[in-house]
Amino acid sequence: xxxxxxxxxxxxxxxxxxxxxxxxxxxxxxxxxxxxxxxxxxxxxxxxxxxxxxxxxxxxxxxxxxxxxxxxxxxxxxxxxxxxxxxxxxxxxxxxxxxxxxxxxxxxxxxxxxxxxxxxxxxxxxxxxxxxxxxxxxxxxxxxxxxxxxxxxxxxxxxxxxxxxxxxxxxxxxxxxxxxxxxxxxxxxxxxxxxxxxxxxxxxxxxxxxxxxxxxxxxxxxxxxxxxxxxxxxxxxxxxxxxxxxxxxxxxxxxxxxxxxxxxxxxxxxxxxxxxxxxxxxxxxxxxxxxxxxxxxxxxxxxxxxxxxxxxxxxxxxxxxxxxxxxxxxxxxxxxxxxxxxxxxxxxxxxxxxxxxxxxxxxxxxxxxxxxxxxxxxxxxxxxxxxxxxxxxxxxxxxxxxxxxxxxxxxxxxxxxxxxxxxxxxxxxxxxxxxxxxxxxxxxxxxxxxxxxxxxxxxxxxxxxxxxxxxxxxxxxxxxxxxxxxxxxxxxxxxxxxxxxxxxxxxxxxxxxxxxxxxxxxxxxxxxxxxxxxxxxxxxxxxxxxxxxxxxxxxxxxxxxxxxxxxxxxxxxxxxxxxxxxxxxxxxxxxxxxxxxxxxxxxxxxxxxxxxxxxxxxxxxxxxxxxxxxxxxxxxxxxxxxxxxxxxxxxxxxxxxxxxxxxxxxxxxxxxxxxxxxxxxxxxxx
Ligand SMILES: *[C@@H]1O[C@H](CO)[C@@H](O)[C@H](O)[C@H]1NC(C)=O
Ligand SMILES: *[C@@H]1O[C@H](CO)[C@@H](O)[C@H](O)[C@H]1NC(C)=O
Ligand SMILES: *[C@@H]1O[C@H](CO)[C@@H](O)[C@H](O)[C@H]1NC(C)=O
Ligand SMILES: *[C@@H]1O[C@H](CO)[C@@H](O)[C@H](O)[C@H]1NC(C)=O
Ligand SMILES: *[C@@H]1O[C@H](CO)[C@@H](O)[C@H](O)[C@H]1NC(C)=O
Ligand SMILES: *[C@@H]1O[C@H](CO)[C@@H](O)[C@H](O)[C@H]1NC(C)=O
Ligand SMILES: *[C@@H]1O[C@H](CO)[C@@H](O)[C@H](O)[C@H]1NC(C)=O
Ligand SMILES: *[C@@H]1O[C@H](CO)[C@@H](O)[C@H](O)[C@H]1NC(C)=O
Ligand SMILES: *[C@@H]1O[C@H](CO)[C@@H](O)[C@H](O)[C@H]1NC(C)=O
Ligand SMILES: *[C@@H]1O[C@H](CO)[C@@H](O)[C@H](O)[C@H]1NC(C)=O
Ligand SMILES: *[C@@H]1O[C@H](CO)[C@@H](O)[C@H](O)[C@H]1NC(C)=O
Ligand SMILES: *[C@@H]1O[C@H](CO)[C@@H](O)[C@H](O)[C@H]1NC(C)=O
Numbered sequence: 001x002x003x004x005x006x007x008x009x010x011x012x013x014x015x016x017x018x019x020x021x022x023x024x025x026x027x028x029x030x031x032x033x034x035x036x037x038x039x040x041x042x043x044x045x046x047x048x049x050x051x052x053x054x055x056x057x058x059x060x061x062x063x064x065x066x067x068x069x070x071x072x073x074x075x076x077x078x079x080x081x082x083x084x085x086x087x088x089x090x091x092x093x094x095x096x097x098x099x100x101x102x103x104x105x106x107x108x109x110x111x112x113x114x115x116x117x118x119x120x121x122x123x124x125x126x127x128x129x130x131x132x133x134x135x136x137x138x139x140x141x142x143x144x145x146x147x148x149x150x151x152x153x154x155x156x157x158x159x160x161x162x163x164x165x166x167x168x169x170x171x172x173x174x175x176x177x178x179x180x181x182x183x184x185x186x187x188x189x190x191x192x193x194x195x196x197x198x199x200x201x202x203x204x205x206x207x208x209x210x211x212x213x214x215x216x217x218x219x220x221x222x223x224x225x226x227x228x229x230x231x232x233x234x235x236x237x238x239x240x241x242x243x244x245x246x247x248x249x250x251x252x253x254x255x256x257x258x259x260x261x262x263x264x265x266x267x268x269x270x271x272x273x274x275x276x277x278x279x280x281x282x283x284x285x286x287x288x289x290x291x292x293x294x295x296x297x298x299x300x301x302x303x304x305x306x307x308x309x310x311x312x313x314x315x316x317x318x319x320x321x322x323x324x325x326x327x328x329x330x331x332x333x334x335x336x337x338x339x340x341x342x343x344x345x346x347x348x349x350x351x352x353x354x355x356x357x358x359x360x361x362x363x364x365x366x367x368x369x370x371x372x373x374x375x376x377x378x379x380x381x382x383x384x385x386x387x388x389x390x391x392x393x394x395x396x397x398x399x400x401x402x403x404x405x406x407x408x409x410x411x412x413x414x415x416x417x418x419x420x421x422x423x424x425x426x427x428x429x430x431x432x433x434x435x436x437x438x439x440x441x442x443x444x445x446x447x448x449x450x451x452x453x454x455x456x457x458x459x460x461x462x463x464x465x466x467x468x469x470x471x472x473x474x475x476x477x478x479x480x481x482x483x484x485x486x487x488x489x490x491x492x493x494x495x496x497x498x499x500x501x502x503x504x505x506x507x508x509x510x511x512x513x514x515x516x517x518x519x520x521x522x523x524x525x526x527x528x529x530x531x532x533x534x535x536x537x538x539x540x541x542x543x544x545x546x547x548x549x550x551x552x553x554x555x556x557x558x559x560x561x562x563x564x565x566x567x568x569x570x571x572x573x574x575x576x577x578x579x580x581x582x583x584x585x586x587x588x589x590x591x592x593x594x595x596x597x598x599x600x601x602x603x604x605x606x607x608x609x610x611x612x613x614x615x616x617x618x619x620x621x622x623x624x625x626x627x628x629x630x631x632x633x634x635x636x637x638x639x640x641x642x643x644x645x646x647x648x649x650x651x652x653x654x655x656x657x658x659x660x661x662x663x664x665x666x667x668x669x670x671x672x673x674x675x676x677x678x679x680x681x682x683x684x685x686x
Contacts, residue, residue, distance in 0.1 A: 007549050008508055008518035037128040037164075038209045039102050041581045046094035047126045049112055056117035062093035063111040070097060102130045129165075131208045136160030139204065139217040146194045147298050148223035157204050157215060163672055172200040196223045196254065209259045217624070224253020224295035228304040238309040238383050239281050241341075249304065255294040257302075264288055283341040286310045313384035314340030314359070320378045320391035329475045330367035331425070335361045335378030348630075350374070370394065372476045395477030396423040401470065403485045405458070405515040405554065405578060414578040415458040415515055415669040419470030420451055427479075428474035434467055450663030460581045463487040463515055488576035488583025489514045495589040501566030504591055506559045508574045515578045522546040523561045525570030525592070528563040546573060577662040 039045045051058055062070040072091050079091035088106075090098045095114070099106055110126040137159050146153040155169075165218050169176040169189045174415045176182045176189065183190040191198055203216040219601035228251040261268040261276045264287045270276045278285060290305045308482055318337035325332050333351060337344045338361070344360035351363050361378065363373060372395045377388045402418040419429045429450040431438040438444040443456040453468065472481040491648035493508040510516050524546045550559050564570060576583040 035459040040131045040210045043054040043339040044100045046098040058114050058116040061113045104130050107228045132162040134162030137215045146221040153191045156187045169206040170203040194221045222298050225251040225257035225302045230291045230304040238311050241312040244279045251621045252273045260292045281310045311383045312341045315421045318380045318389040320389035322391050322393045324475050329368045331475045334363045350376045394424045396421045396427045396472045396479040399479045401481045401482045401483045403513050403516045407579045413458040415451045415455045422474040423474045429472045432469045460578045486513050488578040490514045490586040493586035502564050516576045518577045519552040520548045520575040521550040523549045526568040
């Protein structure tokens, strides 16, 4: 606030009092129009007039706002002044009006009327404005806070004393013009729909002729939250169980918006403002995360959400299988991979592109013949895992019949016939004996998986008489095989010895369909030095007859005999046993000087004709043998020499094992599980 000093004031205003000439009637000059007076409170002001003196003194009257305040016929008597103004107004000798000690009340329009004889009435107007020094200015706002876009925000000033004649508003130093954004009216500056850019320093400059001043106020336009930025890092379509992730969220605003978090509409506390961390993510943490922003001052809220998926792949790996549908020729492909989040999507594109399953999928093919050997893939789609499992259905192939035997605790002969085949899905085997379904036969039992036929109490006398038939079938095909179990027999036997001729090894084979529960290894010759073999008969007997040295189980196809005298001559043979019944012994195998070829081996080669012959022997001769044996128990091996000869003729030498003993390849058949339990053969002295 600057106050003009009194000297200036006098010069400027008092000294420049406008003087109005009121001319005589003959004068063509008219009174000069309304004039302005500006004066400071407490000073004296004269509204001066001059007029041309004529023959008669003029009558001067002063009016304020249409009310007479003074009247005087110049030079005659005292001026008459309205009583209200007696102390402050005086009329000068020339009719001028003088105010002393002005107050704001005197602001107004004054009119002087001069009347002279012979002259027209003349008038002049004066506007007097009384100013005070401007003091104690304050700037206010309404409403308190400027909010972006919200209605009108008004700044206004209040003065304790003094009124401004001129008001200017500034924003950051730039004068504001009344317009569409700003409305300047009286003491108000209104900002219409304030914007955030309206934040800054507002100033008002107040001026009157005697003082001026500038007053400022900072205005902050509140706004926001603006559109939030919500980020999840790392950037991924989904997360995998156990991973870590971070959320960050923020938005512009004044004041800066406060951030809080919610997961599935439930508040989640977070230590860091604007951030949320998930360590070791669990699938239960999949869902919608919301970042909630609030402008604490305006209460404006904004939410932003993001969906996070946390996946887990199912345990293990997908499993494919194929099954026969009961009672029909259909195949059912099955694919399974349970668990996981989300569940794995399974499909069989090879079979049908449209069907799919979650975690498990079955597909039935009614006419599966074309699928034999076709690899059917189950394609697995899981966000975490992509893969497939394969399954190939195959028709029955390589039917592999087998026969095995054992003796139970009651001395009964148990025979198991196997019909093993490779087929996917597993083949179902049906059994018949000589055209009769085995289910109607006593002592016949088919295993759970149908692969094995167990015959309890097998009558070895009837071996070779019954034809068993197994038929293995799956939806892709079937195969049959005839099986004729035969009595105990040896199809080939051979011998090898070490270099010194003290240890020999016997090898033998049996026909595949022969019923064998064990083998007796017999020897004829001088004493053995090996104490591991028990020979209880006398030396002379020993040299003449075969003695049983060892008893071998059904699975055995070789035997070692040591302690031989290299200079002596020995004969060995293998007797196949079926329970208590013995079969045709093997061709005698000899060693020692005068043997077949020194320490050579006499073996029986199993050529195809040989096998057939053996079969013939077994099928035709053995029943006779057994029959004979029944009639005459002392005649153990009533096999005709002709047959023995035939077997011998077909024998062929085996290779000699020079150093150490090498076992020939194992020809043993698949040994199936046998019902009942087997017992080693009693070593019956012969
Ligand atoms: C104003 O008028 C009063 C009385 O008429 C006088 O006493 C005073 O001195 C005057 N003041 C000035 C500044 O002339
Ligand atoms: C002028 O008037 C004011 C109030 O109207 C008064 O206080 C003051 O004393 C007066 N001054 C003179 C010189 O009369
Ligand atoms: C003087 O005052 C009157 C009434 O208040 C107004 O009509 C007129 O315009 C004013 N004259 C000037 C020059 O300010
Ligand atoms: C926004 O304007 C409305 C009226 O236009 C008022 O009631 C409200 O209080 C204003 N909001 C704020 C935050 O000032
Ligand atoms: C100034 O602003 C106040 C408050 O907004 C309002 O009441 C008043 O009418 C306004 N005055 C003018 C002259 O605009
Ligand atoms: C006005 O001034 C304030 C404070 O210096 C500044 O933050 C703002 O950006 C300025 N606004 C404009 C529109 O220049
Ligand atoms: C306005 O704000 C500026 C900077 O923020 C500051 O320097 C200045 O003193 C403030 N003015 C007023 C009148 O508050
Ligand atoms: C934001 O989300 C919270 C929690 O879900 C809810 O209570 C609130 O109403 C939402 N606010 C807005 C503006 O959508
Ligand atoms: C698929 O087949 C298997 C066995 O046939 C069955 O246990 C399972 O319930 C089937 N699943 C569906 C989804 O049909
Ligand atoms: C399934 O077959 C495909 C193509 O023949 C092969 O790439 C894939 O390794 C197989 N998958 C399995 C589990 O055997
Ligand atoms: C199929 O046969 C195999 C071998 O005999 C067996 O391990 C498997 O369990 C069988 N599968 C079914 C479904 O019976
Ligand atoms: C020999 O006989 C004895 C008693 O008779 C017996 O304990 C032993 O096991 C037999 N040894 C062999 C190898 O058979």
